[in-house]
Amino acid sequence: MVESNVKTSLALDFLNIDSLLSDEEISIRDTVRSFVQTKILPYIGDWFDEGTIPTNLALELGKLGVLGMHLEGYGCAGTSATAYGLACMELEAGDSGIRSLVSVQGSLAMYAIHKWGSEEQKNEWLPRMALGEVIGCFGLTESDSGSDPGSMRTRARRDGSDWIINGQKMWITNGSVAGVAIVWCATDEGVRGFLIPKGTKGFTTQNIHKKMSLRASITSELVFNDVRLPASAQLPLARSLRGPLSCLNEARYGIVWGSVGAARACYESALDYSSSRIQFGRPISSFQIQQNKLANMALEVNRATLLALQLGRLKDANLLLPEQVSMGKLGNVNAALDVARTARQILGANGITLEYPVIRHMNNLESVVTYEGTADIHALVVGAAITGIESFR
Ligand code: TGC
Ligand code: FAD
Numbered sequence: 001m002v003e004s005n006v007k008t009s010l011a012l013d014f015l016n017i018d019s020l021l022s023d024e025e026i027s028i029r030d031t032v033r034s035f036v037q038t039k040i041l042p043y044i045g046d047w048f049d050e051g052t053i054p055t056n057l058a059l060e061l062g063k064l065g066v067l068g069m070h071l072e073g074y075g076c077a078g079t080s081a082t083a084y085g086l087a088c089m090e091l092e093a094g095d096s097g098i099r100s101l102v103s104v105q106g107s108l109a110m111y112a113i114h115k116w117g118s119e120e121q122k123n124e125w126l127p128r129m130a131l132g133e134v135i136g137c138f139g140l141t142e143s144d145s146g147s148d149p150g151s152m153r154t155r156a157r158r159d160g161s162d163w164i165i166n167g168q169k170m171w172i173t174n175g176s177v178a179g180v181a182i183v184w185c186a187t188d189e190g191v192r193g194f195l196i197p198k199g200t201k202g203f204t205t206q207n208i209h210k211k212m213s214l215r216a217s218i219t220s221e222l223v224f225n226d227v228r229l230p231a232s233a234q235l236p237l238a239r240s241l242r243g244p245l246s247c248l249n250e251a252r253y254g255i256v257w258g259s260v261g262a263a264r265a266c267y268e269s270a271l272d273y274s275s276s277r278i279q280f281g282r283p284i285s286s287f288q289i290q291q292n293k294l295a296n297m298a299l300e301v302n303r304a305t306l307l308a309l310q311l312g313r314l315k316d317a318n319l320l321l322p323e324q325v326s327m328g329k330l331g332n333v334n335a336a337l338d339v340a341r342t343a344r345q346i347l348g349a350n351g352i353t354l355e356y357p358v359i360r361h362m363n364n365l366e367s368v369v370t371y372e373g374t375a376d377i378h379a380l381v382v383g384a385a386i387t388g389i390e391s392f393r
Pocket of ligand 1: 099100101103147148150173240241243248249332371372373377380
């Protein structure tokens with residue numbers, strides 16, 4: 001028989017994964033966790049219900065220091081990748097929409113400028129983006145070009161030293177609230193990236209409504225109608241599809257961790273509920289079928305955390321391969337979805353309401369499994385890596 005205090009610590013960290021983290025990593029994680037407990041969890045059910053997210057949240061996240069936190073210089077904190085991952089885990093334990101806001105800002109928009117931008121572009125945008133004063137978005141997907149971004153139709157053509165952009169981007173997180181859009185376009189010279197400030201003539205946005213997932217997140221269409229940009233708006237170092245795909249590695253890495261947070265929140269909710277819900281005169285957690293479910297959920301959460309941590313250590317050693325990120329996103333998001341669906345059932349009828357976090361996470365994860373490369377695409381990336389045969393086309 002396990003002592004109750006031991007039981008509690010096993011329930012929350014069965015494999016003692018905390019012992020693998022440094023004091024600084026634990027401190028960053030705990031700071032983000034307490035932010036989520038006070039600033040997100042009391043309100044997130046209502047935000048999800050209303051399909052909104054407060055406009056000042058980016059400033060609060062900037063104050064917390066998580067926007068572009070793993071980038072060096074330009075007002076960014078320059079933490080380890082593992083610390084950034086732990087922050088993503090805590091944010092997504094709150095809601096995938098909050099982690100999305102942070103991922104798109106730091107891993108997609110800021111990273112694109114940091115990696116592929118000029119010194120002027122970095123100085124102009126990154127410090128304000130780290131503070132949350134300017135929100136960024138990342139436009140790669142189009143209505144007819146999702147998993148296959150190489151088929152994009154949004155085009156930029158040269159006109160003297162200017163560029164003229166025509167086309168449309170779809171499903172763009174933060175689109176209508178972004179002060180700057182990073183937009184990827186086909187050109188006669190290959191794929192190129194552009195920084196398009198909000199309000200540029202010919203650039204409009206429209207929000208996508210009636211979503212049943214990622215409701216506490218803004219998702220928009222971006223439309224470009226003869227948008228004229230100076231040469232200085234182009235990201236000078238991005239010369240092909242490798243430009244946007246390199247940014248995706250960063251955001252996918254954050255999702256590997258974030259999905260563990262969503263899974264953990266569902267598991268803990270189910271554990272808590274099943275310990276106090278009495279049926280047939282006993283807590284439902286005392287029934288073998290429910291214990292089997294809880295044991296498997298704990299296993300998946302612990303296994304997914306170890307996977308994320310190993311990718312974090314590889315990334316901090318500059319050894320992380322895109323294929324390993326694909327394995328992480330594939331495995332951890334699928335595991336999180338399984339945990340969320342099981343938790344939903346353990347909560348019975350209560351599992352379908354926003355009074356508990358479970359169905360919100362479950363619905364959110366339906367977006368997480370699709371964006372940043374669908375599970376199928378990541379399975380194909382892993383498949384190609386282990387067989388040496390590409391099968392995308
Ligand atoms: P392929 O010919 O293989 O590659 C073209 C160029 O890109 C390079 N490359 C990569 N570079 C860095 N990281 C990666 N992961 C890379 N994958 C490929 C490659 O070396 C080549 O470079 P170069 O120098 O020779 O030009 O490209 P492909 O057309 O065959 O496509 C491969 C595939 C299917 C894996 C890729 O297209 C893909 O990943 N598709 C999925 C698209 C996707 O994930 N979209 C996400 C949009 S952003 C988003 O969803 C944000 S959600 C945000 C939120 O709210 O959290
Ligand atoms: P499709 O590519 O049409 O895929 C449909 C189905 O076909 C999937 O099951 C897929 O796995 C399968 N499939 C496709 N190709 C193959 C193949 N070769 N082999 C086997 N199966 C295949 N995009 C951005 O650029 N920026 C953003 O900020 C952004 N935010 C998003 C936010 C949300 C809430 C959502 C839902 C999406 C967002 N996206 C964003 C778009 C997202 O990246 C795409 O939805 C995703 O890449 C998949 O594209 P698709 O939806 O067009 O599906």
